[in-house]
Amino acid sequence: MTLVGQSTPLIDWDWVGRNLDQIVDRTWQHLGLTAISVLLGLVISVGLAVVALRWRWTYPPITWVTGLLYTIPSLALFALLVPIVGLNATNAVIALTSYTLLIIIRNLVAGIDGVPASVMEAADGMGYTRQGRFWRMEVPLALPAIIAGLRIATVTTVGLVTVTAVLGLGGYGFFILRGLNTFFWTQILVGVVLSVVLATLLDVGFIWLERLLSPWARRGR
């Protein structure tokens, strides 16, 4: 297939070869934005989940607010942050982080809530202290749910990073936006394909991590 009116092929492998440096740079940018946002999201979510678990009444308002944040389209959130933090990486990280909160908090709370009452009672009966029970029972048993939350948050964030191209960042999204503005199909395809590949690799990575950290959850009878 060739571009209408032009004779450039759809994929210009030469361009890819000439721009490997740039592709590597954008890979790091994409990964960096994703990692910082998800890690920050995890830290904030753990804090909020601790609050929600200790004071149950705070859980509905916490999910309500993070749910509304999640609903605001990213382009709008980047724009709304401009007058506050400017047009930079901070802006992107704040917005991306805020999108991870709902998913991670829900999974943290559901994971801890999902620990069977009988396990908690047995742990008490065996003589665990409250702290011991939390770290040795509740956290490991919630791990599959927690990792599942991180997995969804990460894959979602990889997709969203592409939109930060409007802030001059974008990771692979930079190629997509540049390609759209210059009608250079190769760049669009490279941006989209690499972004999907990155999301899939991270997805598989999390599945592998979950198996590694909770072998007991997969070996059914």
Place this chain on the structure above:
Amino acid sequence: MADDVMIRLENLRKVFPGSPRPAVDDLSMEIGRGECVTLIGPSGCGKTTTLKMINRIIEPTSGQITIDGRNAMSIPPHELRRSIGYVIQQIGLFPHRTIAQNIGTVPALLGWDDTRIYDRVEELVETVGLDPEMLGRYPSELSGGQQQRVGVARALAADPPVLLMDEPFGAVDPIVRKHLQAEFHQLQDDLGKTVVFVTHDVDEAIFLGNRMAILEMGGVLAQYDAPEKILAEPASPFVERFLGGERGLKRLALLPVKDAGLARGPFVDVTAGPDEARRVMEANSVDWLGLLDGDRLLGWVDGSRVGSSPLRELEPRPFLVTLDSEDSLRTALDAVVTGHARVAVVVDNGMYRGMLDLEAIAGEVTE
């Protein structure tokens, strides 16, 4: 005598917040060292609450708990619990830990070193009759009965003097339950732990308890005594109703056949002559003859064949119903009734001990 009391409950009372009536009210009882006490009563009568107050999973509203001479309230709960084995109906194995790690939980909490824990775990697996191959598995890979054995092993791990069990066999199917009960009975004989065993199954309470404590709604102690005493003399109409309509049969379950008066019956040695054989049949007014070789049981022959040839040359037929002298009279009755046999012979390792018929068993019921 005080030294022989392992657990003493004095005026124990629990009122849950927001509940108008106490779940357990003014409960006082003593449980002897090495004794297995079964705690039984209708659902919601406070059995679980009572049990959980002993290891302070539930704090009493008022009253005293003394364990081995020490005030339970003066010991930090987690330390107290490490010295008390605890088994619950839902088992509550830790899904993320292997069977070996589950069993080694309390020793690990007590800071035993790894080899000591490992040795102990191996020993316990044998004690509760599990395949050592299972040690590396996770709980979800075991059947319900196996899981409950692990639950028992885990409770025994640090060799606690006291064992609390809350309907431990309630969730397994009836056949496995019977197995587990028999095994636990044997285990208790061997280990001599002080056990408080909650159940709502009267037969289980009778079978396992040295003494039975029957609770009424609101955690009021209705009767506390040996099962045969309670069955023979229920203290109140409530206890009588609770024990159900088969009190006589239940009591039979507690009596071994060896304690019943066994009859010699129409049995002769194979060396006896035909005259003696006929005389014995007549004396017992039956038309069959049991044959013995010394004390060894050979079988029986029809009366019509006596005299046709020497007893030694007749081919004896096996008895339909044979019992061990440790079997209960209830088993004997059941065997006779379902075996459509007139008599049950009691044999230990092939040696004849005597025989029972329906009338003899009925005599024990009315006694």
Place this chain on the structure above:
Amino acid sequence: MTVWEEVRAFLTDPATWSGPDSIPARLWEHLWISVVAVVIAAILVLPLAVWLGHIRRGSGVASTVVNIGRALPSFGILAISFLILVQLGAGVGEPWAVLVALIALAAPPLFTNTVTGIQSVEASTVEAARGMGLTGKEVLSRVEIPLSTPLVVEGLRIATVQVIATATLGALVAWGGLGRYIVDGFARQDMGRLIVGAVLVGLLAVLAELGLGALQRASAPKGARRGDIGNPAQRSTV
């Protein structure tokens, strides 16, 4: 100029209120394309989803759809859709590329929720209905569809909010809608335009979420209502 002054300046500009780049025009573009996309997606996938749910064969397909859907970035789908339609001869600035992308994004939540909804009707309920002599079609129309309505409406909510959010990105492929203000605001360093556009887009998405959330609760049979605003986490954000 402060941000507020810029916002005021934008709002008092007559071009903001009439003409092709006015708020009413942009809002209209944004709304019609969203509604049309959801309706077309529903027409395309609901029959298949209902059938797969009815024969109880859809859950595997549904979970695959969810996983693939998450890994594909909305922006990427939009860009690819633009690329393909331009290749096929569509003009730059026409809505077709955006419409196609929005349909593609609306389809998965409608599909998975419908399949799950129909399959979540308990087998014993279906069996009882059959036992009373209902035909397969009657089971579907009288039992499975009514009982799965809340989940289908939830799919509608998820799809609509996702479509409204993604339509914003349409401005990045040379189309209009409210996202135009944001993209132009960035390009022209026009803070007033940027903020007004962002607020309008945010409000529209939140209103759709809350409004359809209310519809979802109203569609639930009595006794099966849930307290919260639905579960936004089931869709991916844009």
